[in-house]
Structures are given as C-alpha cells and as structure tokens.
Amino acid sequence: QKDKNKLSGKDAFKLYDTYGFPLELTKDILREDGFEIEEENYEKEMKIQREKSRKSWLETKISVEIDKVKQKLYENVLKDYGQTKFIGYDFEERKSKVIAIIKDGKLVYEVKEGDNCEIILQKTPFYAEKGGQIGDKGVIISYTHDDLLITVSDTQRPVEGIVVHFAKINKGEIKVNDEVLARVDLIRRKAIARNHTATHLLHRTLRDVLGNHVKQSGSSVNDDHLRFDFNHFAPLTKDELDKIEDLLNNKILDNLKVETQFTTFDKAKEMGAMALFGEKYGEQVRVVKIGEFSLELCGGTHLDSTSNIGLFKILNEQGIGSSLRRVEAVTGAKALKYVKEKENIINEISDKLQIVPSEILLKIDQTINEVNNLKREIKITQNKLARYEIDKLISKKREIKGINIISVKVDALDNNDLRNWGDLIKEKIKSGVIVLGTELNQNKVGLLAMVTDDLLSKGFDAGNIIKAIAPIVGGRGGGKKTMAQAGGSKTDKLNQALDKVYEIV
Template sequence: MFLAETPFYAERGGQTADTGWLDWNDGKASVIDVQPQGEAIRHRVEVRPDRLKPGDRVRAVVDAPRRQAIARHHSATHLLHRALRDVLGEQAIQAGSSVEADYATFDFRFPRGLTTDEVDRVYRLLNEKIRANLERHVEELPLDKAMATGAVALFDEKYGDLVRVVSFGDWARELCGGTHVERSGEIGLALISGDRSIGAGVRRIELRAGAAAERQVSDDEQVLHELGEALRTAPAELPSRVAALQAEVKRLEKEAASLRQRLAAGGDVRLEEADVSGVRLMLQRVDADEKDLLVFADAALNRANGNGVAIVVGGRNFAVKVASPLAERLPANDLIQAFRQVAGGKGGGRGPVGQGGGIDPERVGDAFKSVQDYIRTQLKAHG
C-alpha cells in the first residue's frame, strides 16, 4: 500500500522498519513492514482488499515505544563505533549493522579479535558517553563539507551530493539517515558481547540497549543465582568454584583412564589366540565402551611384546591394532574388511589402527577364522 504522505521509517541503512497502524472511520489495520520502492514508500498492511480503495483518507500512527527502542539501539551503535575507534585506532571502521527494537549487531573491519581488556575499555567508554547525556545534532551538508568536518561514512556506501550528518556532542559524528534519541542519556544502559569473526578481517559485536539491556542483566542475574544455588556458592565465588570443579573432573578422567588401562592389562578378559604363520593373532571380548576398545588392543599387543595383531570386540563394536613391524604387510583396514565379510557391520582403518561397528556378535568366532585365513594368504604372497 502507498500513502500520499507517511510518518513510517522504511527499512534501510541497517535499521529495521517502523510498524504501527492505519485507522479510518470504520476500520483499523496493522502496518507490519515498510520498504522503499524507488522514490516511493511501500507499506505492508494486514487488511482485506475491500476495506480500502485509492483516495480513502487514513490516519497513519507509528508504534512510538518500538521506534524509541530502535532509536536507542541505533544511537548506541554510533557511540559504539566511536568507542571502538578510540580504543583500537582509526582502522576500526564500520562494515555494516543491523538495528532492531531489542538488539543490534555492529560489524567492523579489524584484523584480529579483541582482547578481554579491549572489550572492557570499549564497554566502559560507551556507557561513560551515554551517562554524559550528549545532545544529538542533525544537519544536512554537502558531502565534501560533511567529510571535512570529520564525519564518518560507510566504506562501501553510496551517497548523494547532500548528506545527513548525525552528531552526539562533539564526540561521535556520522553520515546517517536513521532515527535516533535526542540525548545519549535516553539510551540508559548498553551491553556488548565479545567480538567474533564473520569473515576475513571483519568482526561482529552484539549490543543490547535500554530495556533490552535491563532484561539481559535480570536474566543473567537469575542464571547466576540458580548456579549459585546448585553449587552452594556465592555468585562472586562462582569462577573459582567452577575452576576447582574443572580441575576435579580432569583428575577423575585421568584416574578413570588409568583404571581402564589396568583393567585392559590384567583384568578378567575373554581371550582367544592363534599362531598364524608366526604372527600372534588375538581376539579379546570385553564389556567396554567403543572409545575404550583401542586401550584394550594396546594392552593386548603389549602382552605379545609388540609382535602381533589384536582384535577387540565390545558388543556390536570392534577395534583392530597391528604391531608396527607388521603394519605394512597387514594394514588394519584390510583386516577389518576380512572381519566384516563374516561378522557384518561397517568400519575402516588407516595404517596400524582401525575401528568399526554394527557387527553380529554371534558371528565373531567365524570372523576371527576369516582373519586368520586372510593373514596366511597375505604372508604367503609376501614370502
């Protein structure tokens, strides 16, 4: 729908469109999107086609609280841009942005990730300038004059001869056509995340301002409270408590690995062995997770003084390990295929090691004999 005049801001320059409604004598309709179309502005309106016709008079009303929330985020991105350049240097230049009512993203060109200290300095400077309640000034100037005054422009944006310059005090000055707060203090609070890479030499920071930032603080405090309750620790002591738990987990993992190795080396195992043309072939059946099968295979080869082949089966999974002196003549992948031809399942290997799964446990014994036949054939072929 097109209006002869409109108060709605159409989406452009990274700022989302206004929403609101149209009303008339006997009706009302929601405006859910506004987009530029050539020199005109197109409104997406939720209304039956028969309710309005060309020439009808309507009252256009912008959702003012939503527009103000968008303005807070847009103004906050301007202050963030200036803060980044103050902390990182003039090479930190805007590469794009997305401004919504409850968050904004700010993309900038910079060759590396920010340190924790740099993020903290940017955050503190940003909120310092918000608290300074800097007055917003808007003026239209010829492009060359605007640039001469120190206004910052997007690197790849195309501008006309006359541009709109938005300034906050004498600190932040940019070319911009979007909506903004009248003073920086109206932003209230701004929270920023650490930066992340979105492409070669381009970083992204996420930002929340005003009520959205306050909700984020409340949500974060709730999470800290729940973590403190679960760990019976004051929120301020959570980092040290988590560090202690991480150290304990590492200790227990190391202890568990040691126990698995001891079990593999001398526990109650079901072992079958065969001497195949001088090669010690071992089949071991264990009750163990898939990730531990190679531990048992290593232990079996150690018992064979490193001169043999170990096949370890745990349920429907299996692993194969070949002693290094034999790996060239008896690659694990070939042994796995010989085993699978009888036991079924899938698997593969590289060099002396391989694993697989999905086998039929009832056919493991016959598969073991199939591997013996394969080894005899291979060793005979290689002399």
C-alpha cells in the same frame, strides 16, 4: 531403517545437496564399512529437487516482471501527485491527505474493511526503511470519528520521493483525498532510535579501541537489536570487547546531547562528518552530532540524548568475510532483559551449588580438581583390573608351531581402547600374534591385529590377517605389518572371524 546395511536415498541426497558430498564419494566411504546407498530413492530426491529448481526459476522470472510493472506504477504516482513530505523528525503523529491507494498492484479509489493495500500520503511522520534502519509501524485513523482503524505493518520507499505505507483496513473504509491522522508506534520508534544512536557511538568507539582503519561496511537497526558490520583484520579479544562496552556505556552516562542539522555535502565534509563508503549523497545532507564524540551523515531517527539509550550490551562478535567483522548488540529494555537472564542463570547455579554467587568460580575450580582426582583414582583402579583381565586373556592363548596365538573378544569402549588392550597383551607375552574383537555402539564391530617384531621375519603380517577376517564381519581394513585394524557391521559373525585366525596362522 528397514535395511540396516543401506543409507537411505534421502540422507545420501542431503549429504550432496546440503554439504556438497558427491554420490560417488559417499559410496566409497560407505563401502569401506560394508554399507550401500538406496540409489533408487536418491534419484527420486534428485528429481524432486530439479522440479523445485525449475519452479523456483519460473517464479523468480514472474516476480521480476511483476516488480518492473510495480516500479512503473510508483514512478507514475510520483509524476502525477508529487513527493511525499517526510515530517517524522519533528512529529510522531500528524494530519495528512491520502493521495493514492494501491491494491493488488493497481491504483484504486477506495479500500474497505479487510483489504490489504498500500497507502501514499501527502505528508507522513512514518520513516521509510533506509540506510539500515527498519521502516516504522503504527496506525492511520480518522481525526474526527472512531470509525476508521488502519494498521501500518511496514513503511518503504520503493522510489525516491514516494513513501508507501503497507496497511490493512481493520475498520471502516478510506478513499483517495480523505483527510486522516497518521500515528507512528512511538514505543517502537524510540526503541529503534536507541539502537540507531548506539550504532553511531559504536562506530566511534570501535575506531578509538581498534584504530582509525575501522570503517562501517553495513548496519541493521530495528526495535529488537542492532547489527554493525566493519572492516578489521582479526577477531576481537575479550579485553577489546570489554573496552568497547565500557567506553560506550560511559558515553551513555555522560548524557551527550544529540543534535541534527541540514547542510551541503561539502560543508559536512569540512565539519569532519563521516560518510559511508559507496553511499550516494545529494547536495543537501543531514548531519547527526553526538556531543563532541561523534559526527556522521545520517537520515535516520535518533534520540535527543545518549542517556536515553539506558544500557548497551554486546551479544555477539563474529567474522562475516575477509577482514570483515560483525557486532550484534541490544540496548535499553532489551539489554536489561539480557542482563537479567544472565543474573537468573547465575542465581540458579548458586542455588544448585548452595553457595553465594561470588564463590561460583572457586567452587568450579574445586569441583574440577575433585573430578581430576577421581579420574586418577579410577585410572589406577582400571589399570589394576586390566592387569587381572590381561592375565585371564593370556591364559586363553594357543601355541601353534611354537607361535603364541591370542584371538579373543574383549569389552572395549572404542578403537583406541581396543589398541590399549592390544598393547598391554603384547607387552606381557613378548612374542606372538594378537587378534582382538569388540562390539561397539550402533551394532558395529571393531577388529585389531598385532604381530610382535620377532615374527615379522617369519612372514607374519597383521595387515594380511585383518584383510582375511574383516570380510567375515562385513567390513574392510588394513594397516602395517605390526598392527592393523578393521571395522564391520555383522556383530553376530565376530566369534567366527576370531576363530578363523587360528586357521590362517
């Protein structure tokens, strides 16, 4: 920064925009240490932000209008062509018929290579995002020729009854009424199913370990990891997390059968199935039963057996609101990868310490003890050196009208260290005025003034001394009559400030 005594307007605006610091508060804080703000640049940043906000508001308004038009389009497709039949519980690929194609927000008859579009099929094995489970990916191809390749990057249900495949035409062309083969990415689907079945096990496990007050308040299931939100009044302890992991992994090893059935909502409640609070259910619901351990209403895709989860590993547990907790975890190959990464770290530590993994904790304890012993030895040595340095500093004292005055520069690590120097000198001289100065990191100055108790009645005041010399180093300070401190930014003026003490006294 060109002017070292000024905070850039960009940084000042960041304090306001990101952390909520008002400009005036930042000014007051900086003024205490002799700093200012580049207000012209601050106003420029504020102007840029206002323009961004205005643009964002306009874009949001336009987006809302576009969404309304799109929603109406989907409703018309549902009205004209009927519902998409979901067959993904039983099939990962199936022949189907194209009933509608949307491109650039409009219904079109055909799309060609390179086009991005939305495809609606008569029936589909693709699961559309719902209930916290991410939508399927995969391909749509011709089941008679190899001249068609469409990649499906997402599957959504914008209105109930319609499944939309967000797609790109990589090869060939496709028209309304074409017969195609819809194929789900099976590896990804199974990874999602592992995480979804694991969330059901996690829900029941949390209730068993923490209590029946635990209820699911949200979840997110994809092929990478799972996230489970629930109500609970306190952070989970390590012991609780270990119990949850152990119990859940035991249920995986038990190879519990995962069964599903459709029934009425009332019948499902009679069976004891758990329903999510606030979720809307129709007359017909799907029940997912995992052995005798878990019974929930759920429309997502699942495994046939808990053993197919492989391994469950918690990554993180945190609070997300008042009495709301969140657990993030991985399963299957992702969990094995996580464990392997931890194992590699342990092995690397073992190699560096030249010990076997089982001896790491013992080695750490030994190292901590050695470090503490060395710290004690260093402290003893520093005290010996300090006493020698103190005698040197005291030898520089001046006596003015019978008062001992010491005003010198010392090498201190920080303001606490500076106070330690002052205490040692004060203890040694018994009576006098002590002023110490030091150069700190980032071109800062630290000042300390001390007055022994016997001189207070004679009008000596450490606070007044600091107030008189602090402006010389470009700072401000204050404190009590017996001790006061100040900071500044003009390191080249430190000696001048220390010399000024003799004039003041």
